[in-house]
Every structure is written in structure tokens, then in C-alpha cells.
Amino acid sequence: MIAKYLLWLLLMLGLVGCGSPPPEGLRFAIANAAVTLDPRFSTDATSARVNRLIYQQLIDFDEANRAIPALAEWRQLSERHYRFQLMGESLFHDGTPLQAADVLATYQSVLDPATASPHRAALKLIASMAIVDERTIDFHLNKSDPLFPGYLVIGILPRKLLATQHPFNTQPVGSGPFRFVAWPEEGRLQLERLSDQRSVTFIRVKDPTVRALKLLRGEVDLLQNELPSEIVQHLVAEGMQVERRAGSNFSYLGFNFEDSLTGQQVVREAIAYALDRESIIHYLFADGAQLATSLLPPSHWAGHPSLTPYPYDPDHARQLLSSIGVSASEPLQISYKTSSDPFRIRLATVIQQQLGEVNIKVNIQSYDWGTFYGDIKKGVFQMYSLAWVGIKTPDIYRYVFHSEAIPPNGANRGRYVNPEVDRLIEQAESAATQPARVEAYRKLQALVFKELPYVPLWYEEHLYVARPDIKGYVLSSDGNYDGLIHVQRQ
Amino acid sequence: MVNFIASRLLSAFVVVLGVSCIVFLFIHLIPGDPVEVMLGESARPADREALREALGLHLPILQQLQNYYIGLFQFDLGHSLHSSRPVLALMAERIPATLELALASLIVAVAIAFPLGTIAAIRQHTLWDQGAMGFALVGVSIPNFVMGPLLILLFSVILGWLPVSGREGFASLLLPAITLGSALAAVLSRMVRASLLEVLSEDYIRTARAKGLSEWRVVWLHGVRNALLPVVTLLGLQLGVLLGGAVITETIFSWPGIGQLTIEAIQRRDYPVLQACILLISLAYVVVNTLTDLVYGWLDPRIRLGEG
Numbered sequence: 001m002i003a004k005y006l007l008w009l010l011l012m013l014g015l016v017g018c019g020s021p022p023p024e025g026l027r028f029a030i031a032n033a034a035v036t037l038d039p040r041f042s043t044d045a046t047s048a049r050v051n052r053l054i055y056q057q058l059i060d061f062d063e064a065n066r067a068i069p070a071l072a073e074w075r076q077l078s079e080r081h082y083r084f085q086l087m088g089e090s091l092f093h094d095g096t097p098l099q100a101a102d103v104l105a106t107y108q109s110v111l112d113p114a115t116a117s118p119h120r121a122a123l124k125l126i127a128s129m130a131i132v133d134e135r136t137i138d139f140h141l142n143k144s145d146p147l148f149p150g151y152l153v154i155g156i157l158p159r160k161l162l163a164t165q166h167p168f169n170t171q172p173v174g175s176g177p178f179r180f181v182a183w184p185e186e187g188r189l190q191l192e193r194l195s196d197q198r199s200v201t202f203i204r205v206k207d208p209t210v211r212a213l214k215l216l217r218g219e220v221d222l223l224q225n226e227l228p229s230e231i232v233q234h235l236v237a238e239g240m241q242v243e244r245r246a247g248s249n250f251s252y253l254g255f256n257f258e259d260s261l262t263g264q265q266v267v268r269e270a271i272a273y274a275l276d277r278e279s280i281i282h283y284l285f286a287d288g289a290q291l292a293t294s295l296l297p298p299s300h301w302a303g304h305p306s307l308t309p310y311p312y313d314p315d316h317a318r319q320l321l322s323s324i325g326v327s328a329s330e331p332l333q334i335s336y337k338t339s340s341d342p343f344r345i346r347l348a349t350v351i352q353q354q355l356g357e358v359n360i361k362v363n364i365q366s367y368d369w370g371t372f373y374g375d376i377k378k379g380v381f382q383m384y385s386l387a388w389v390g391i392k393t394p395d396i397y398r399y400v401f402h403s404e405a406i407p408p409n410g411a412n413r414g415r416y417v418n419p420e421v422d423r424l425i426e427q428a429e430s431a432a433t434q435p436a437r438v439e440a441y442r443k444l445q446a447l448v449f450k451e452l453p454y455v456p457l458w459y460e461e462h463l464y465v466a467r468p469d470i471k472g473y474v475l476s477s478d479g480n481y482d483g484l485i486h487v488q489r490q
Numbered sequence: 491m492v493n494f495i496a497s498r499l500l501s502a503f504v505v506v507l508g509v510s511c512i513v514f515l516f517i518h519l520i521p522g523d524p525v526e527v528m529l530g531e532s533a534r535p536a537d538r539e540a541l542r543e544a545l546g547l548h549l550p551i552l553q554q555l556q557n558y559y560i561g562l563f564q565f566d567l568g569h570s571l572h573s574s575r576p577v578l579a580l581m582a583e584r585i586p587a588t589l590e591l592a593l594a595s596l597i598v599a600v601a602i603a604f605p606l607g608t609i610a611a612i613r614q615h616t617l618w619d620q621g622a623m624g625f626a627l628v629g630v631s632i633p634n635f636v637m638g639p640l641l642i643l644l645f646s647v648i649l650g651w652l653p654v655s656g657r658e659g660f661a662s663l664l665l666p667a668i669t670l671g672s673a674l675a676a677v678l679s680r681m682v683r684a685s686l687l688e689v690l691s692e693d694y695i696r697t698a699r700a701k702g703l704s705e706w707r708v709v710w711l712h713g714v715r716n717a718l719l720p721v722v723t724l725l726g727l728q729l730g731v732l733l734g735g736a737v738i739t740e741t742i743f744s745w746p747g748i749g750q751l752t753i754e755a756i757q758r759r760d761y762p763v764l765q766a767c768i769l770l771i772s773l774a775y776v777v778v779n780t781l782t783d784l785v786y787g788w789l790d791p792r793i794r795l796g797e798g
Contacts, residue, residue, distance in 0.1 A: 035572055035573050036573055036574065041574070116540050121537045185583050186573075186580075186746065205655060205744045207744075210642065210655050210742055210744065213642055213654045214654040217646055217647055217650065217654050219654050368756070368757055369757050370521065370756075370758070371520070371521045371522050373526060374521045374522045408538065
């Protein structure tokens, strides 16, 4: 009887398992599905990256994160007046031409409080907009901001469809290199590349092991990021193509300045010296990260090129801590909050062990994202770890370290207050020339590096893995999916 | 019978209303704000307030509850706070996948557990018994997050017979169904064995044998049917669990079911989606339990539902 059952099961498996040849289209495995295909509302990384393929934006960024023309080039006519002129001829996927009126309608929609766009805050400095001609639009600001062009990264929507409340979130119509085909379920999104009508399907596979197995079996063709180093090594051994590129996503340890322990400079400094970041990068990231010294990487136009990372020096850390009475018999007790992501917990455990070596007893508290984030915003923590993703413009310093940016007014979660930091931020923002601005930002970074409201950890590299027959994918420095524009199956 | 069904429907209605009310209040009490999750840190307080107002989260909680019930009675479960899509559409996408996986897992479990449990009972204290119960022990002991990848490795990567994950036809259903079903089969087969052993020691079984009935008829017609009552109870409860979504298995196999949706809704504090998921899960339990009670009457005619 049992033998019959097993035979039946094996027969069934054999029948249904008939292989099929690889499809014409490309299949891209992602860990998280896009949430919305309406660029006015996208805040998650996947949505932003997919929307870049469907829509065009006025500007883009070069390797040093300087704003460069994309759909339009611009001129600054006065301190508060910018003129953008569309370059080339662009058509929306429904065949209508992209004009200045579409740019106007898109930004008006974002700025309309009724739209409740999360990007409205970043664009509130726009006082008014005016169409000069079919291809030219003026932006008037209510205050001077030399970084302004860098804020115009919303994908442009067709004005006629905007007027009809078109559901862009599920039926996007853009003018980018890919057009929308179908989104039958949240984890499966199909686009078509306009240049050769090749389809690209984004398939959500949450589990990294399963993602790698799908790649090995040929059920997906390529994937990017979020793979543990041991899986990457296995994929290399199996003949998959692996490429890496330095990234700018900044990981850090943050501290609460209102806490009696982490508010002390000597404690933060001891922690900086106690962490063996090079070993963590080597063993946990398989060398797939670079040591960080500042929120902005040195390659950023406003980055600091010559800050030297705190060396791993546990003896010096113990010495610093002994000055405040900490010893092996009387260790410092610090709670460390992190998310429930398995990798973050693994990382926290390593940091716990390293800090234990210098007489800091760390109590790890991991929570689901909503609870963790809520606590961090409220300042209910001593020490936590997080990462800043997709930072392009140095105005992040105002959000993160200015004394007026304590939540809910910004992201100064550690309640770090330093008048000199405030002054340098304001000096950078009001600098008349680019060199003066860069100089102020560098002074600011050096001061923050010394005072350690954050202990900088590393910038994680971007990783791309593909089957051997996939060619032409180029990794970008911010992890976007623009490589799909040229990728081919050979 | 009609009285029974009517009373069960009424109690089901009360249960579902009660559960939805409790869930509504609890999810508003847990830390974490959907607006914070959606807007991130760069948003200004005014924009947060604007979004909170647009989503109706600025209203007093009792008014939100009232609005929720008004919508519920009009079959309007609202829109996802996260993706702005109608909750009903999101659920409609997921329910077929959940039903498919739950039923397939149940079939796998029954197909394995009944022969195994029966053989173990009628061949008690033999190698068959020890083998079957050993299998059950292994099935219970291996967690789904180990069993799933092992099955993928064997059947997808090494043998290349089945797809690794996703929901693309019958072939893709097999591995998640076997993963879930084998764990359930392990519990079920032990229950079948224990129940059947008890029944087989009853006087009427001895009488049946004394009448000269074949062993096959004694076991299958007189024994198994009477041993089914506790097994059906367990099956009913397990079906409820399966309909509520098998989060780990769904995650491993990228199966777009209710379990994943529920977890994502919790992480994103997507209240309308979470409420709809919990509502569906409680409905599934109520319906399955009612059906289980009805099956009792069919299995054992001495049980007269809704009488006495």
C-alpha cells in the first residue's frame, strides 16, 4: 500500500515537473514588492526604483551626487527663480507629448494638500510655477536654496490623466524607457522595455535562500542586493555572475544625548574604539562594505575626503571607560535597540560581544519595525542602529543634527544640541559659492565625527547576481534598477 | 438541524463582530503609527497631520470604529493605508491562493496520515507501527522552514522536477502543500492510531469479528468510521489554522496568501488590511467549526444536532 502511494506521488511529480525552455523576457527577483506605481506617493526603495523605469524626472544625479539634467536643463535666473527647459522630444506611453504643462500639473498635484503626497514637505519652498512656453517652465521659490534642482525628482505624469484622477498607483502611464504591462498580484509586476519590446517581470521572493535557489534553477535571471555573504559565495561557486559596487547607504550607531550614560562623550568615544568594524565587514559582509566616517561618502561633492576612521583599540576604550569608574567588576549597562530583521539581530549580537570586551554589558532589544521606529522617534532608547538610504543632498544634516530637528520636526532622534553645529549647517545653506558651501559642510562633518552623535559604521556595497547568459547590466551607485535598460540575454 | 444552523450562524455573527471590535481596539493600542511608517522621517508635522486627516486617523477611535462597522455592513472594507488599493481587491487576490494551499495541504495530510495511522494501529507493536510513528515523530520535529528548503533542494534544484517557488499552476502547489501537509500528517497519524486502537478494543468490534467479518471490513467499516470523531475535530481546527495563512511556508515558497498579507499589514500598521485579514481568519474558524459539528452528525447518527 505504501509503495503504491510513493509510486503515485513520484509519478505525479514526474508528470508535472516537465521542464520548459527559458522565456524571452527577463525575470528580476526582488525581496520586497513595489507598493505604488504613482511617483507622487512612493516612499519605499522598490517603488522608487521601478518608477524611475516607468517615468522620467526633470533631473538626475551624477556619480558625485550633483544634480544633472535628465528631462530638462535649467538656469538660475535669480536667487529664487529657476527656469527649466525640456530637452528632446518625449512621449507618454499613451502617445501624448510630454510638455511643460505636464510638469506643472505634476508638481501642482504634489503640492496640493488634498493629494497628501509625502513629497510635499521637500517641495514646500516652491512659491509658484509658471509656464513660459510649451517646453519651458519657471519655478519661483519663497526662499533661496542652491540645492533646489536636486529636489525635482518626481516622475512626470500626463496632465490629462491627472485631471481625471487616473489610478496611477495601479495603471501607471509615464514616459520612461519601460511601459506598464500587468500587475496581476502584488509580488509579480510586468513591464515592457520600449526599445525592443522585451518584457521584464519583477518577482518578489522574500526568502534570500529561495531567491538564490530560483536563480540557480533558472526561474529568475537576475537579482540585486539583500543576499547573505555565504549564499553569494555559493552562487559564485555555481558559476553565477557576481558584481559589486561601492554604495552610499550609511549604517550607524545612534545615541540618546538625554541619557546619563550615552550622553557622555567618553562613553560614545569608547564605543567607537571598541568596535572592530573591519572584522565585521570581513566576516558578516564578506568584505562587501566600506568603513564609513560620515553620513556623506567621501565621493559626494560635499563629502569629507580625509576623515580617518576610529581605529579598533579596545585597550584605549577600556582606559577611557575606567576614567568614569567602569571596570570588569562594575560594567556599564547599555540597552541597544534594533529591528527584528535576522541580519540586524546577528549584527547586534556581534556588537554586543565586542562591547562586552571593554566592560560594556549590552542588552539587545529587538522589535518589529513599527514599534522600533516609534521608540526611536520618541527618544525611548540609549543606543540603536539604523541606516540612511538614498541620501543625495547634504541638507540631510539639517534634518539629522540641527537642534530644531528634534522629532517630530526632523530626525534628530538623539536630541543632539550643539550651537556650533547649528551655525555650520546654516552657514553651509547660505553660502554664496559652491567652494564655501563645501568648506562649511566639511567643517560640520569633522565636528560631528569628533562629537559622535552617531558612531559611523560602514557603507554597504551594492551587489548584482545573474545567470551566465545575462549580459550588460550595470550596477548603479544608489542601487537603482537602471541597469535593466540595457541588459540582454545572450 | 435548521435550528442548529440558525443558532450557529447567529453565534458566528456575534463572534465575528466581537473579534473585529477587539482587534480594532488592540491594533490602535500597539506602538507604531502608520503615518510615520508611510512618510518616513523627512515629513513635516503639518504633512503628517494632513495625511492623518486624509486617512481618517485623526478621528476619535470610537468614531473610527463606527465608520469601520458602517463600511463593513456595506461590504466596504476601506482602502489599504499603504498602497491605497481597496482592501477587498487585495483580499480577493489572496483568498484563492490560501484556499488552494489549505485544501491541498489537507489532502496531502489525510493521504499520508490515514493509511499510516491505520497500519500502525492494526499492526501495533510491530516494525510497521514503529516505522509509522517514527515517521510521525520526524514530521512533527522538522520545522517548516527546514522542510521547505530541503524539499526545494531535492525536487527543484537537484531533480529539477518542480518549480522552486511562486504560484504558477499545479506544479508550484505541490512543494508548499507537502511541506505543510507532512507536518499536519504527523500529528494526524498519531491521532488516527490512538483513536483506532481505542475503537478496536470495543465490544462491538469483537462481535463483528465473531460474526466472521473479514479483518478488512472490521477495520475499515466498523473501526475507522467510529475512530474519526476526534480526528475530524483536529482536522477542523487545523483547517482553520491553514485558512488563516501559513506565514512561514508562504514566505519560503513566495505563495501570495493571507498569511503574508497579515504579517505585512502588522509591520506596516495597515489597519484596514489587518482588520480584514483577522475578520477573514475568524470567519474561517467559525465556518470550519460549524461544518465540523455537521460532520459529527453524519459520522455518528446518535449525535442529533440542535436537539435536547
